[in-house]
Amino acid sequence: MIDVEELSIAFGDVQALSDVNLTVERGELVGLVGPNGAGKSTLLGTINGLLEPTAGRVTVDGDDVTELSARALARQVATVPQETSLSFAFPVRDVVAMGRTPYRSRFERVSRTDREHADRAMKRTDVARFADRSIDAVSGGERQRVVVARALCQDPDALLLDEPTASLDIDHQVRILSLAREFVAEGRAALCAIHDLSLAARFCDRLVLVADGQLLAAGTPESVLAEEHVEHAFGTEATVTSHPVTGTPDVTVTERQSDRDAHVHVLGGGHTAARAIAALATAGFSISAGVLPDGDRALDAARAHDIETVTAAPFAPVSRAARQEVTESVRTADCVVLAGTDETNHALAEHARRLVVVREVAGEAIAGERTTDIETARVTDIGELVAGVEARLDGEPRRLETPADD
Numbered sequence: 277m278i279d280v281e282e283l284s285i286a287f288g289d290v291q292a293l294s295d296v297n298l299t300v301e302r303g304e305l306v307g308l309v310g311p312n313g314a315g316k317s318t319l320l321g322t323i324n325g326l327l328e329p330t331a332g333r334v335t336v337d338g339d340d341v342t343e344l345s346a347r348a349l350a351r352q353v354a355t356v357p358q359e360t361s362l363s364f365a366f367p368v369r370d371v372v373a374m375g376r377t378p379y380r381s382r383f384e385r386v387s388r389t390d391r392e393h394a395d396r397a398m399k400r401t402d403v404a405r406f407a408d409r410s411i412d413a414v415s416g417g418e419r420q421r422v423v424v425a426r427a428l429c430q431d432p433d434a435l436l437l438d439e440p441t442a443s444l445d446i447d448h449q450v451r452i453l454s455l456a457r458e459f460v461a462e463g464r465a466a467l468c469a470i471h472d473l474s475l476a477a478r479f480c481d482r483l484v485l486v487a488d489g490q491l492l493a494a495g496t497p498e499s500v501l502a503e504e505h506v507e508h509a510f511g512t513e514a515t516v517t518s519h520p521v522t523g524t525p526d527v528t529v530t531e532r533q534s535d536r537d538a539h540v541h542v543l544g545g546g547h548t549a550a551r552a553i554a555a556l557a558t559a560g561f562s563i564s565a566g567v568l569p570d571g572d573r574a575l576d577a578a579r580a581h582d583i584e585t586v587t588a589a590p591f592a593p594v595s596r597a598a599r600q601e602v603t604e605s606v607r608t609a610d611c612v613v614l615a616g617t618d619e620t621n622h623a624l625a626e627h628a629r630r631l632v633v634v635r636e637v638a639g640e641a642i643a644g645e646r647t648t649d650i651e652t653a654r655v656t657d658i659g660e661l662v663a664g665v666e667a668r669l670d671g672e673p674r675r676l677e678t679p680a681d682d
């Protein structure tokens with residue numbers, strides 16, 4: 277029915293769509309999902325012939341939309357635009373009847389059949405109650421339903437809906453999408469841009485996910501709304517569960533955990549570790565440190581910033597309990613910063629899930645060149661440490677197979 281082939285469209289420097297392929301068959305309601313500015317309205321605008329592709333083409337029932345007359349295309353495709361403001365204060369009934377324009381010659385009056393089409397569309401969209409009121413005198417959600425009624429009145433083979441539920445109450449959201457389902461059950465096709473992913477999953481046969489002008493995924497709601505797709509497209513964290521009532525995918529978006537909530541363990545003592553602790557504490561990380569002997573400058577820094585520290589008596593061997601405690605802290609930290617040459621700390625660093633090594637400060641080698649099998653960020657200046665830790669936190673943590681045995 278609707279075939280979009282290798283479609284690209286640019287507005288000056290903005291590449292709004294690149295190489296998009298998509299089909300909508302008769303009997304299908306397809307949901308178009310993706311973040312703001314992804315290219316959804318542009319795609320709909322190209323299908324209804326308002327925008328000309330830079331490359332590729334769109335056909336409806338085999339006809340290239342750029343080659344059809346406006347009238348011929350309007351008999352095949354009706355659009356419910358995102359922006360539903362209308363410039364003239366016509367009565368609702370007349371606005372809906374405008375859907376019959378592609379079937380009338382220019383001077384023909386609205387016929388009885390046209391009125392019947394309009395009445396049916398108004399009833400289905402629950403706007404008949406205010407049919408005689410001016411379109412200026414209805415609410416935003418009511419106006420949106422009037423525009424849906426006008427599109428239905430147009431009696432097209434395909435319906436394009438751009439955010440039709442945006443200003444509707446929950447009851448009318450469900451009603452409009454149920455109407456779209458009824459529409460496709462009559463052997464027609466609908467493509468609907470929609471922001472509510474759970475609602476899209478509930479009502480659509482298939483979903484198409486676009487981001488940054490590209491098609492990221494297409495298929496069943498279950499396959500398209502995989503957490504990694506949602507997270508990638510929207511740059512957020514998402515949890516997808518099965519809705520307890522409808523059984524369809526239910527998407528909850530959670531705020532990405534701030535890097536600054538991350539737990540960073542600082543290994544090593546002395547001047548460099550003290551500066552590392554101060555820099556990380558000022559940046560707001562949750563820090564632990566140790567093992568640090570009494571009298572170490574890093575311990576003073578830790579105490580100044582109220583930081584949890586594993587301590588030891590000066591010049592005494594580190595107790596087994598202290599070792600265990602610090603090993604656990606290193607293993608559970610989101611990131612470990614190694615800021616000392618001490619061999620014990622090097623061994624402990626091997627338990628880190630993410631590691632940043634402060635390699636040298638002002639030309640003085642701190643942690644040496646010892647290699648480790650952990651992917652490591654190296655910083656050579658304390659001023660770079662916070663950025664280094666943040667960059668490391670963006671990466672996947674190493675999986676630890678075995679628990680520490682000491």
Ligand SMILES: Nc1ncnc2c1ncn2[C@@H]1O[C@H](COP(=O)(O)OP(=O)(O)OP(=O)(O)O)[C@@H](O)[C@H]1O
Nearest residue numbers: 287290291292310311312313314315316317318319
């Ligand atoms: N006429 C235009 N001139 C220049 N850039 C445009 C124009 N129309 C759209 N764009 C740009 O093209 C990109 C896609 O916009 P589009 O309106 O298709 O996104 P959308 O997915 O519908 O977004 P939303 O969910 O916010 O409605 C955006 O970067 C937008 O700023």
